[in-house]
Amino acid sequence: MAGDAPRKTTIDELTSGAVAAPEAAASRRPASGDEALIACDRLVRIYSTAGIEVQALQGLDLLIARGELTALVGASGSGKSTLLNILAGLDKPTAGQARVAGHDLLTLDGRERLAYRRSTVGFLWQQASRNLLAHLTAAENIMLPMRLAGVGRAERRRRAGELLGLLGIGHTADRLPAQMSGGERQRDALGVALANGPAVLLADEPTGELDSETAGEVFAAIRRANAQLGVTVLVVTHDPAVSAHVRRTVAIRDGRIATEVLRREQTDASGEVAYVAQEYAVLDRAGRMQIPRDFIESLGLAERVRLTLEPDHLAVWPDRPAGHDGERR
Numbered sequence: 001m002a003g004d005a006p007r008k009t010t011i012d013e014l015t016s017g018a019v020a021a022p023e024a025a026a027s028r029r030p031a032s033g034d035e036a037l038i039a040c041d042r043l044v045r046i047y048s049t050a051g052i053e054v055q056a057l058q059g060l061d062l063l064i065a066r067g068e069l070t071a072l073v074g075a076s077g078s079g080k081s082t083l084l085n086i087l088a089g090l091d092k093p094t095a096g097q098a099r100v101a102g103h104d105l106l107t108l109d110g111r112e113r114l115a116y117r118r119s120t121v122g123f124l125w126q127q128a129s130r131n132l133l134a135h136l137t138a139a140e141n142i143m144l145p146m147r148l149a150g151v152g153r154a155e156r157r158r159r160a161g162e163l164l165g166l167l168g169i170g171h172t173a174d175r176l177p178a179q180m181s182g183g184e185r186q187r188d189a190l191g192v193a194l195a196n197g198p199a200v201l202l203a204d205e206p207t208g209e210l211d212s213e214t215a216g217e218v219f220a221a222i223r224r225a226n227a228q229l230g231v232t233v234l235v236v237t238h239d240p241a242v243s244a245h246v247r248r249t250v251a252i253r254d255g256r257i258a259t260e261v262l263r264r265e266q267t268d269a270s271g272e273v274a275y276v277a278q279e280y281a282v283l284d285r286a287g288r289m290q291i292p293r294d295f296i297e298s299l300g301l302a303e304r305v306r307l308t309l310e311p312d313h314l315a316v317w318p319d320r321p322a323g324h325d326g327e328r329r
Contacts, residue, residue, distance in 0.1 A: 036064055037064060038064040041098075122195075122231075143194050200231065200234065201225065249261040
């Protein structure tokens, strides 16, 4: 059954500093699923088409803390869209566990799943038209989800105005989507996703159809929503300009989390602050780790490898006969 609904934050509270800054989320990285806002444990999704089974997710583990802004990257077919659809409540896992803001996504019934999509998660599509109705103005599009959730008219108007201002498109309130630029439409679509104060914003290639300047404006709006509304953001992207400007980038490969890039602030001798990126392989709960393909090819790793435990590290050795390219250690 679903857990208690997360507390929704108002824009007034945020501007008064009542919400913790998301930058601190990296230092509060959850050690277990009980502490995480998003927790996937050995998540499996199997599709069956014409009698052929395809494992889109193969025991995926992922923990995301409240307030984090995380990018998810991966090649086509890696499983990232499947993961996003499960977290959005649009698809159901085959096995494993997936919890978001206290909701167990494997056990939700139809009514609970609808309520979850309306209040706990917001979804921003690549095509703004999937979030917007062409005959409604920018403000009316943002008010529509609140109307469906039973929010009163005065509150709908107030919150729509606040969101339009926060996203930098207050001047479009009375414009139809056809009267707005591509970037304005996508920011209006972001307002629709945020209308009911979700705990989590899921964004699927939100800058994929925009030029670099407009993409920067849209991503800046996502960052403001993360910082000022406290919403946890998971964004699927192929855009390096997006993934390079988040503190955590998670790479998915063959249905599992393969690597993570963490970016930390570092101050040099002259006092200049810069972000330093470090890539890590990910060790899942079963002790599995994906070795980068270029490492495998460079060392000729195949089928079996030998592991040796050194005082401060783990060594991985190709399975070669003694005397072949040197004696084994």
